[in-house]
Amino acid sequence: MDNEYSPQKLYDDLVAHRLIIPVGVPGIFGRGAVFEEVLRRFDSFLSRVAEKDGAEVMLFPPTLDRRVLEKSEYLDSFPNLAGAVFSFMGNERDLAGLSEAIHAGGSWEAWQKMTDVVLSPAACYPVYPSFTGTIPDHGYLVDMQNWVFRHEPSPEPTRMQAFRVREFVRVGTPEVVIDWRNMWLQRGVDLLRSLGLPATSSVASDPFFGRGGRMLAANQLRQNLKFEVQIPVISKSDPTAVYSFNYHQDHFGRIFAIRTPAGEIAHTACLGFGLERCAMALFRTHGMVPADWPNAVREKLWT
């Protein structure tokens, strides 16, 4: 087993085995049949781990109400990552200008207007407005999966612009949310290790934009609001975060007027498994050919 870790090596191996299909733009490569099979089986494995939790499954398209993005303050923190959707809203006369600009190879931005939808920057965003009001005694637990978009073109195969996340969202009193977090802190590491992946966890911070961002990150670290579970995928010394847990305190509760039965602002937290990164971690750790993986791992995924 080759133990060399580098972004280029992983990329080359994934391409050589047709696990990913380059398209000429970084971060939006295609996924091949075997890659997809592993990803879907990992996703199903997560379902089995969480099946007794009583979560409500919800599936949203990979688009978000633009006003929800604006309200959420995402753009104050990560303006550089968000992707908005623009469209042509002109008439036939305008079409002539649009076509000319496109065929001349120039910019056609001026011919488009912002629509009411944006791409989802995280899988959980679409569900928060539905929590507005008083939550039930046991709060909410939602099970979601979606494509998310982040404008981060990169040659690293683990840093994609469009990728899928399996997400769980918890809404409740601070005690309920913190308990849930403590449960998942251990569960996330255990389930990845049960697949033979050398997972470690640590407190982490988000890449908030700018100087103010450093202050937000210091805040987040100090209060242990975020933790990540990492696995070496493109580097041994700098393992890749494949799972992150984010405690929002009252951020979304305040913005979306979510209250506990006692009338307090509800707390929320979300956790997400980066499905492509988890699949890549499996390929990097066990090899590019799943048929050759250890039986103990295969038994968990091919049940």
Add this chain to the structure above:
Amino acid sequence: MPMNEAIRDILKGHARLRADASSIAEDTDLYKAGMTSHASVNVMLALESRFDVEFPDRMLSREVFGTVAGIRAAIEELTAGR
């Protein structure tokens, strides 16, 4: 404008406190009084601009920005000898 007054002036403009910034105690927890993380960033940037200082990373903390006393101590340290 004396430093204390200037600090409270900035808190009034940026901290979004529930209480009155001119009269809260020096050691009142500003976060408990309503200042969010984002508001604290705006406070930080406004203080830098007003006092012509740059807070080093070690000062970008709740200890410094959590109270009027903390803010004043940090600015006094950064402007010492001016």
